[in-house]
Every structure is written in structure tokens, then in C-alpha cells.
Amino acid sequence: MSAPLLSVSGLTKHFPLKGGLFGRSTGTVRAVDGITFDVAEGETLGIVGESGCGKSTTARLLVDLITPDSGSIRLGGKEIGPDLSVRDLRRQVQMVFQDSYASLNPRLTMEDAISFGPMVGGMAGNKAVALARDLLARVGLDPSRFAGRYPHELSGGQRQRVNIARALAFSPKIVVLDEAVSALDKSVEAQVLNLLADLKAELGLTYIFISHDLNVVRYMSDRVMVMYLGQVAEIGPVEALYAAPAHPYSQALLAAMPSMDPDRRTMEAPLAGDPPNPINPPSGCRFHTRCRLADTVCSKGDPGLYVMPEAGHLAACHIHVPGSGHRDATSRAGVTA
């Protein structure tokens, strides 16, 4: 197997909470706490999880919008920082945000918004404008109609197309889509998903697709990573994970999807209460406070990611680790739950 395009190892970001007298530190938000994953060239990795699980912080760390406390990110084998400058990183990894309006400068026309980056990067003005018009056409917006428009003159779907075009202006290898279609209406969302699929095929892109919509993630992704309170709960091929989720949290998340069958409505909520606060997360396995299978070992030790029988499928649950001390561990070891 060839080396992964993107390799993330032990990535950690904690935000200190300032408060009280003289702005003393009163706690730490453990937003991302030691996550490790790879992304192969040309694949789409979906990231799912609830609010506070660290999926957006992960996205921002990947494009160095925030600097990690520890851990490394390698792109094509080169480590960000020592081997690869942030400037070079951002040429290769671009991002599309959820809020299509906030991510565009209200005083720049669409043409200027897209050509701005390449011009800063040294491209001649007329070439950059030509590129911008070409990209507008590519995302399905007629340049003769849309090039001179301002963000407020476009609909949400059209603005998100512009944001995608802008992300493509550097011919990046990876595009990080952070809830990029979540704010769109369903009928428009489908159009943008089709566009993303087309662009990926045409340009050989790699996507990191972050969403809370499990249906959309299943449709878009090759592999999916489930996050919970700053850690990876489970990662694996999308169909295997959806068919047989190994981590109790992934099971609950999938079971919480509203039913599409009026005769088989969800009768019982898979989890009670809200996700805990990432400030002072629970000890041991962070999910143990809400887990129906929790045992004494769960509050003591971090299970770490354990390899499941299926290739590339890992889950962080004591139940799958033989000899972990969990009451069900031996009987169910190595068997997808």
C-alpha cells in the first residue's frame, strides 16, 4: 500500500478557559485530544459526531487556522512545520465552511473573491481573473452573469458554489468540507453534492467531509471517523461501520437517526441526556457515563483504538480488547457487536 496523502498523529488542541480575577486560567477545553488517522489519496473521509466532539477543531488544525499543542500532521510524507511551510500547506489543503455568507468578503465581487488568493500567491491579475471565471463556470455559475455580483446578490447554494470555486483556485490536493452543505435546503444540497462528486472525479481531489448528517456522510464517504469528546471512537470503511458499528457510541448515533418508516418509529432513545462538556471530560473511556455497556474498567483506563477483524476498522472500546477487564470482553472479543 502506498503512503497516505495525509497522516495525522497524536493531534491535540486544548483551549485554556480564562476567567475569574485577573483572567486566571479556570479550566481547559480538551477540544481535540490525541487523534490519529490517515487519509489516502483520492478517498473521502467522513467525520461525524455531535457538537463539542472536536470535528470542526480538527478541520481547522488541518489547515493550520489554529496551531496544535502537540502531535504532527504529515502531507505527502512531509511534516507541517519542519518540512513544509504553512503557506505550502494551504496551497494543497483548502477548506469550505458552513456559513457561505460569512466566508465571503461582502465588498468583493465573486470574480475578485476567487482571484484574490492566486494574486496574493503571485499570479498576474488578468490570469487570475481568467482562472476565476473558469472556476465559476466549473461550479455551474455562468461567469457572464455571476462574476460581477456581490455575496448578498446570491442565494445560499450559489454562494457555497463560489466558496468551492475559491477553494479550488490553488488546485489543492485536499479539500476540507466543514458542514459545507448543512445550511443548504435539501433540494439545493443534492445539487451541491453532485457538484462535489463531479469535481472530485475530474480533478482527482481528496475530501475530508465533516457533517452531522449521517445519510449525507454515508453517501459521500469511503471511510468514516466517529468522534466523541475530542477523541476517535471508531474509524472504518463506511459500509462496514454503518452495517455493524463496533463502538457503543456509534451504535447509539446511528440508532438516533429518525426512522423513515412510519410503522417502525423509534420507540426508545438510544442515549439519555446531552453529551458531556469537553471541559473536564470523564475519566477513562469518555463515553462511559452514557454507555449502556459500561463496566468498572471503563472509568479507569482509556481503551485506545483496537483493530477489528475487518481491514481498516478500528474501535476504541474495552469490550473488543481481549483481557481488558471488561465483563463482556472475552466473550465478544474480536467480534463486531
Next chain:
Amino acid sequence: MSASLVELENLTVRFHGERTVHAVNGVSFTLKAGETLGILGESGSGKSVTLKTLLRLLPENRTEIGGGVRVDGTDILKLEGRALADHRGGTASMIFQDPMLALDPVYTIGEQIAEAVIRHEGVSSAEGMARALDMLTRVRIPSPERRLKAYPHEMSGGMRQRAMIALALACRPKLLLADEPTTALDATVQIQILILLRDLQREFGMGMIFVTHDIGVAVEVSDRVAVMYAGEIVETGSVRDLIRDPRHPYTKGLLAANLHGAVKGARLHAIPGAPPALAEVPKACSFAPRCPVKVSGCDNNRPPSVVLGEARQVRCILAVPAP
């Protein structure tokens, strides 16, 4: 007394301002006591505006409402002053997407619920607090005695939503209006709230109108579903009929766009284009410009509402009426 809890007859809502928006263009439906109607639509379809009309929450000075709105036999459009205040929170009550905006930040949850009960039922403040405690228990807030004295900011999102539901139901309304109450919640919390609303609706025997853009959510709570597009109901029917046999091209497109069971790698059957701006009253089928099965007649007149069966109607000229 009329048989229906809610009767909407050809409701039209126009907003006047810098430009006029024809938000609702002839919506009619009825809701029986104890029934749940889901209103499904995208942003700008008029679903929330329709709901707010039932509590007269739209700004009076620039809203023009036409048609008939009756709730529990009362003409809502004629209500004034104290009668309107009695209606809001007494007969009909509403829950919103953002409980942080709906709850008052400077009063405790207990005080807010007690205030509503004292205002509507004229009870003592001790009785009001007792009702508040009872309501917090019914919405299954853990340690309700303690939460009675909590301020909204001290609670988690799911808990605040439960508190808002407790407030809305404190005076035993006959009608609960729910405006996307679970949209801002996490998936595992959303399903808890949906199940709670379903249980409470049965327990109190109230009618409920549930506005959402999420088909799955509508399926979880509704008996009947009305699909709105450009200020009109384009299709209505039992939740079963609508999911299994959608007839309007827009409903079909919406179901496909939900991606439930979509085949990976296959192109999505996306509805092209975007909804109309509603600067004027639609003269033809509003969906025609985006419709995959459009015929020449679609641009001429507004399609009639074709009755397909009991409580099943479609606004499409291609629909075949029931024999």
C-alpha cells in the same frame, strides 16, 4: 362547537416593506383534536409563517392576512387585547427552535412557568410553583426540584428545550405549535425530544402542528403531513401514503434528496434551480420551472387541488383524481 380544532381556510399572508413578499398563498387545512400534522418545507416555503399566524405572532403593521383562521371555534384574526393574550399560551402554545431566545434569561425556570400559570388560571404563586415542578417532572428533567431554581444559561441545550416544552404545556393548551424545535439539537438529543413530544401529545390529548424541514423528523411525530412549496400546500396525506407513494414531483424530489438509501456513486436526482422569490402572487404552478415532468399546461393556471382519497390531496395538473 365545530368538529375541528384548527380550520385554515384559504390563508394568505403578505409582508409589506421595501418589497412585498407573498409568503403564504392560499393554504387550507383542518386539524382534529389530538391529531399531529407535520408541515414539511424548505426555507421560504411559508411553513413557519403559517404556524405563527395561528398565534398572531407576525408584526401587525406590515403584515396583511387574508382568509379564515379558526382555532377551537374562535376566529383568531378577530382577537384583540386580552382575548388574544388568553389565546396565546392558554388555548394554543408554541415552542421554538432556540429556547435561549424563548426563555427569559433573568428569571428562573420555575418563576417563568409559574408566571404563565398564574396569569392564565389565576392561581396563587405557591400553586403556580407546584405546577411548574409537576411540568418539569413530566418533561423528564432530572432532579426537577433543583432545576426549578435554575436560570436558562445554567442548563444544557436539551434540558432548555425540555424546560420550554414544560412552559408551553403548563396551561394545558389544546393546540401545540412546534417550529423546528429539534433542528438545533444533537442527533442523540433530538430523538429524545421527539419521543417526549410524541408521548406528551398523547398524554395531554392535544393537537399538534409540527413544522420541520427534515422528513425523518416529520415521520417520527406526525399522523398526517402537508408539504409546502412557495407558500402553498402542494401535497397532503397520511404520513404512510406520503412516504410510500409521493405524488407531487416536489415531494418526490424532496424524498430523493434525503439520501435515505441513496446508492453510493450514483448521481442524486437533485431538483434543479431554486425556489421562487414570491414577489407576486403565483399565477401558475410555482414548481413548474424546476419540475422534471412539466407539461405545457403548467404555466397557464394555478393547478387545482386534486383529491386522491380521504385526506389526500395533490396540487398538480398531472394528478388523477380518485374515481
